Amino acid sequence: MSPVPSSSDRAHVLIAGGGFGGVETMLALRALAPERVRVTLVSDSPSFAYKPAATMEAFFETPPLAYDLQAIATDVGASFRRDRVEAVAAEAHSARLASFAHLHYDALVLAVGARAASAIPGALTFRDQHETHHIRHLMSELRSGTLRRIIFAVPSGCSWPLPLYELALLTATRLGELDVSGEVMLVSHETTPLCLFGAEASPLVANLLAERGVRFIGGSDPQSVDRSGALALASGETLDADRVVAAPKLGGPKIAGLPADRRGFITTDALGSVIGLPDVYAVGDMTSFPIKQGGLAAQQADVIAQRLAFDQGATVAQPRARRVLRARLVGGANPVFLRTELDELGQATAATTLHGHFNDSESNTPPEKVFGRYLSPYLRARAPQVA
């Protein structure tokens, strides 16, 4: 281990974005190189929004789960600045913010997430915690009998289908509890349910859907909703529905100075370096990795933090890209844990499925749906923000 630098000589790590990727990077740097780097977090929101809680929040009337970024930054000895990164001048090692300030960095970690847009014209797009009131309204229409048949739709190109499965399961469960008749369908481009977790996971998820009476129609690419409410499929067929709720399509961020693919995503090497830009790294939903998931964002963040800690002389293990996809699927009688490893193209290489140990009442508490090496234990000990 090389000597610890004086505080003025510490490398300045600028992190853009206070979501799963950005917060895990901060926590990992504190753990791996506590006195070797100086960290500034810039985020355009004062809160770290725990988006995966959105599906449950729609049904349990709980406020949006979020954490205060200033408080997290204070805990880890970082500076927090509420602002937006708008341009990167990589050669000059400088980022321009919306306030027109320029911040110099030694290393820049971009974790600004993706932009979610409607994928199926005419459908209600469920993006995140901002749409929970639509689901509550839809439930009240089902209760009153105004609606009967509801379709949850997963179009091709969807980078994280799990929320639509949860919404379908939670809707069917609630209808059963209220003894209200209604028809819940899940229409997906996937050939078998949640096949991104590998062949072993699909029968388990299929059983769960069947148990709750959710009809799964796979291998069908939903395209648009017509005036009568019917869902048109790529095959030319249509499915009658009173409402269609769809997953969004994601696009990359708009930050000047970054090379992007045709959908705006940023390509990195296996260890998180943005191709062609010195000392610039990217993690999470903004990258071109096909599956966009908080747990993957956290793993990418850990690898980058290890690299940065190593570069600053800390004794750390050799960084190695691992992509373990873990999820806690809620909506059935008990949460189900799904796990697989992914190759560099995002294909499942091995699957293990586990039944959860949580009971129903516990599944209604702030959910631990994202697995981050440093984030999970940290959030367990930190109180969420009060809405």
Ligand SMILES: Cc1cc2nc3c(=O)[nH]c(=O)nc-3n(C[C@H](O)[C@H](O)[C@H](O)COP(=O)(O)OP(=O)(O)OC[C@H]3O[C@@H](n4cnc5c(N)ncnc54)[C@H](O)[C@@H]3O)c2cc1C
């Ligand atoms: C309904 C739903 C359910 C989900 N369920 C799960 C689940 O069960 N498990 C799981 O692992 N994942 C789940 N995900 C996916 C997970 O939420 C995302 O993959 C994760 O949020 C990505 O993390 P990120 O850090 O890349 O981006 P984000 O979490 O989106 O954070 C990006 C941050 O950057 C800020 N920002 C944006 N632009 C700028 C800018 N220019 N400058 C500065 N700051 C900026 C934003 O305000 C935000 O704070 C779910 C997502 C949704 C919507």
